[in-house]
Amino acid sequence: MNKKLKTILGIGTALFLIVATVVYVKFFSSNTKFSKEELYVEIPTGSNYEDVKRIVSPYVESMSGFDLMAGLRKYDDNVKSGRFLFKKGMGNFGLIASLRRNLPVKIAFNNQERLENVAQRIGSEIEADSLGLMTAFRDSVFLKKNGFTKENVLCMFLPNSYEFYWNTSAEKFRDKMLDEYKKFWNKDRLAKAEELGMTPEQVITLASIVHKETVKKDERPRVAGAYLNRITQGMPLQADPTVIYSLKLRDNDFDQVIKRVLYGDLTISSAYNTYVNIGLPPGPIAQPDINAIDAVLNAEKHDYIYFCASVERFGYHEFASTYPQHQVNAKKYADWLNTTGTNR
Secondary structure (H helix, E strand, C coil): CCCHHHHHHHHHHHHHHHHHHHHHHHHCCECCCCCCCCCEECCCCCCCHHHHHHHHHEEEHHHHHHHHHHCCCCHHHHCCEEEEEECCCCCCHHHHCCCCCCCEEHHHEECCCCCHHHCCCCCCCCCCCHHHHHHHHCCHHHHHHHCCCCHHHHHCCEEEEEEEEECCCCHHHHHHHHHHHHHHCHHHHHHHHCCCCCCHHHHHHHHHHHHHCCCCCCCCHHHHHHHHHHHCCCCCCCCCCHHHHHHHHCCCCCCCCCCCHHHHHHHHHCCCCCCCCCCCCCCCCCCCHHHHHHHCCCCCCCCCCEECCCCCCCEEEEEECCHHHHHHHHHHHHHHHHHHHCCC
């Protein structure tokens, strides 16, 4: 090999190495400036490339390199909305690749007392805000079409864990919940509800009372059976949790803690107060968990009508078939409350 050819090859190799280095630096070397190992970036619906640059600029060291990669991969003309994962040390190639992969959000909710609470919970996790969600949930056309009312549409939101894309609209979220609700009410559950002479919404409304009445899952079928016995006999449910809900609704304060229902509370004027109204409230007083719903559908058959909190087995209740026996149990509980100084 002559000297001239060696020189040309040497120059060529040097140029190749320079180009390769520039390409590596621009494409693959770290271009992040955040300390966390990873973070999520949210790109709102309708965003253009300028919006994306504004959103990601706090986390990108060199926007010129980012711009170059976006142009080469035609991302600047094909912006996607959603939730995207950036990892510490990513290069421009990785950053742009990540902005093409919309990742789902895992959402869990349970025992929310009002539809507003559900909307706030969901609105903190996806792009749709609580106001937009409430509008979708209470849309009159949707309610009428699917047999719900403003008071009982909370029934549709079954406590569980779900996956949604961050940019899911309020309407799509609502419709997904409806699909899950229909799946839950399979032939077996529908047959059991029909046997009780109840609609799914009525079952869930009663389940919400059972859920609030006892946290002991093994006791719920017995509590449900007592309430069903009252309904069969045309008695008011006289459920303290409905009085507590009525008080919170009256005060517009669902953060208050009410541990003791007073005699004067029992006459509060509210459609949810089952001491003054016969039958079920117009809707659930909270989201019951699935165990409470199935406790109603598989309620224990017995002759108990009354029950009150036990002072011997905390968390459980003492049941009675007659009112005199119930008075004995209730006095024990009232006396115990007085010794604890619980006035409210």
